[in-house]
Amino acid sequence: MNQTGLGFEYVWPSDIVDYITTLDPQFEATNKSVQSCQGLSATERSSWQSFYQSWQDFKRGANVWFGVPSKIESIRLFEQQLKTWQDTLTTRKCS
Numbered sequence: 001m002n003q004t005g006l007g008f009e010y011v012w013p014s015d016i017v018d019y020i021t022t023l024d025p026q027f028e029a030t031n032k033s034v035q036s037c038q039g040l041s042a043t044e045r046s047s048w049q050s051f052y053q054s055w056q057d058f059k060r061g062a063n064v065w066f067g068v069p070s071k072i073e074s075i076r077l078f079e080q081q082l083k084t085w086q087d088t089l090t091t092r093k094c095s
Contacts, residue, residue, distance in 0.1 A: 011072045019075050020059050023082070027055050030085055037094030044088075051081060 034040065034048045055078055 011068050013068060016068060016071050016075070019072070023075065023079055024059065026082060026086075027052065030082060030089065033089050033094050034085070037089060037092060039092035039094055048085060051085070054078075055082075 031048075031052055034045060034052075040048070058074060058078065
Protein backbone atom coordinates (compact mmCIF):
# COMPACT_ATOMS: atom_id res chain seq x y z
CA MET A 1 0.00 0.00 0.00
CA ASN A 2 1.32 3.37 -0.92
CA GLN A 3 0.29 6.74 0.42
CA THR A 4 0.26 9.82 -1.78
CA GLY A 5 0.88 13.29 -0.52
CA LEU A 6 -2.78 14.05 -1.21
CA GLY A 7 -4.18 11.59 1.32
CA PHE A 8 -4.93 8.88 -1.22
CA GLU A 9 -3.85 5.32 -0.75
CA TYR A 10 -2.95 3.00 -3.60
CA VAL A 11 -3.85 -0.57 -2.78
CA TRP A 12 -2.67 -3.32 -5.08
CA PRO A 13 -4.04 -6.86 -5.30
CA SER A 14 -0.79 -8.12 -3.79
CA ASP A 15 -1.48 -5.92 -0.75
CA ILE A 16 -4.73 -7.82 -0.19
CA VAL A 17 -2.93 -11.16 -0.37
CA ASP A 18 -0.20 -9.91 1.99
CA TYR A 19 -2.74 -8.55 4.48
CA ILE A 20 -4.70 -11.81 4.53
CA THR A 21 -1.48 -13.82 4.87
CA THR A 22 -0.40 -11.67 7.81
CA LEU A 23 -3.76 -11.68 9.57
CA ASP A 24 -4.71 -15.34 9.13
CA PRO A 25 -2.23 -16.78 11.69
CA GLN A 26 -3.67 -14.37 14.26
CA PHE A 27 -7.14 -15.72 13.53
CA GLU A 28 -5.90 -19.29 13.91
CA ALA A 29 -4.18 -18.57 17.21
CA THR A 30 -7.22 -16.74 18.54
CA ASN A 31 -9.47 -19.59 17.45
CA LYS A 32 -7.35 -22.03 19.48
CA SER A 33 -7.56 -19.71 22.49
CA VAL A 34 -11.33 -19.45 22.18
CA GLN A 35 -11.66 -23.24 21.96
CA SER A 36 -9.63 -23.75 25.13
CA CYS A 37 -11.01 -20.82 27.14
CA GLN A 38 -13.17 -21.90 30.05
CA GLY A 39 -14.25 -18.31 30.74
CA LEU A 40 -16.44 -17.90 27.66
CA SER A 41 -20.14 -18.66 27.57
CA ALA A 42 -21.76 -20.84 24.93
CA THR A 43 -23.22 -17.68 23.39
CA GLU A 44 -19.79 -16.08 23.15
CA ARG A 45 -18.31 -19.21 21.59
CA SER A 46 -21.12 -19.28 19.06
CA SER A 47 -20.55 -15.62 18.27
CA TRP A 48 -16.84 -16.25 17.78
CA GLN A 49 -17.54 -19.24 15.55
CA SER A 50 -19.78 -17.12 13.32
CA PHE A 51 -17.14 -14.41 13.09
CA TYR A 52 -14.37 -16.91 12.44
CA GLN A 53 -16.43 -18.60 9.72
CA SER A 54 -17.05 -15.19 8.12
CA TRP A 55 -13.28 -14.69 7.97
CA GLN A 56 -12.79 -18.13 6.45
CA ASP A 57 -15.45 -17.43 3.82
CA PHE A 58 -13.98 -14.01 3.08
CA LYS A 59 -10.43 -15.21 2.59
CA ARG A 60 -11.50 -18.16 0.41
CA GLY A 61 -13.62 -15.90 -1.78
CA ALA A 62 -11.24 -12.96 -1.93
CA ASN A 63 -10.76 -12.43 -5.64
CA VAL A 64 -8.02 -9.88 -5.32
CA TRP A 65 -8.47 -8.46 -8.80
CA PHE A 66 -11.92 -6.97 -8.25
CA GLY A 67 -13.06 -4.50 -5.63
CA VAL A 68 -9.67 -3.90 -4.03
CA PRO A 69 -10.74 -0.78 -2.04
CA SER A 70 -13.74 -2.53 -0.50
CA LYS A 71 -11.68 -5.62 0.28
CA ILE A 72 -9.04 -3.65 2.14
CA GLU A 73 -11.76 -1.98 4.20
CA SER A 74 -13.33 -5.37 4.95
CA ILE A 75 -9.97 -6.72 6.10
CA ARG A 76 -9.46 -3.71 8.35
CA LEU A 77 -12.87 -4.31 9.92
CA PHE A 78 -12.02 -7.98 10.46
CA GLU A 79 -8.76 -6.89 12.07
CA GLN A 80 -10.54 -4.48 14.43
CA GLN A 81 -13.04 -7.13 15.47
CA LEU A 82 -10.26 -9.66 15.95
CA LYS A 83 -8.50 -7.21 18.27
CA THR A 84 -11.70 -6.91 20.30
CA TRP A 85 -11.86 -10.70 20.64
CA GLN A 86 -8.20 -10.84 21.65
CA ASP A 87 -8.83 -8.17 24.29
CA THR A 88 -11.78 -10.20 25.59
CA LEU A 89 -9.61 -13.28 25.86
CA THR A 90 -6.92 -11.33 27.70
CA THR A 91 -9.50 -9.96 30.13
CA ARG A 92 -10.78 -13.47 30.77
CA LYS A 93 -7.18 -14.73 31.14
CA CYS A 94 -7.62 -17.06 28.16
CA SER A 95 -4.87 -15.95 25.79
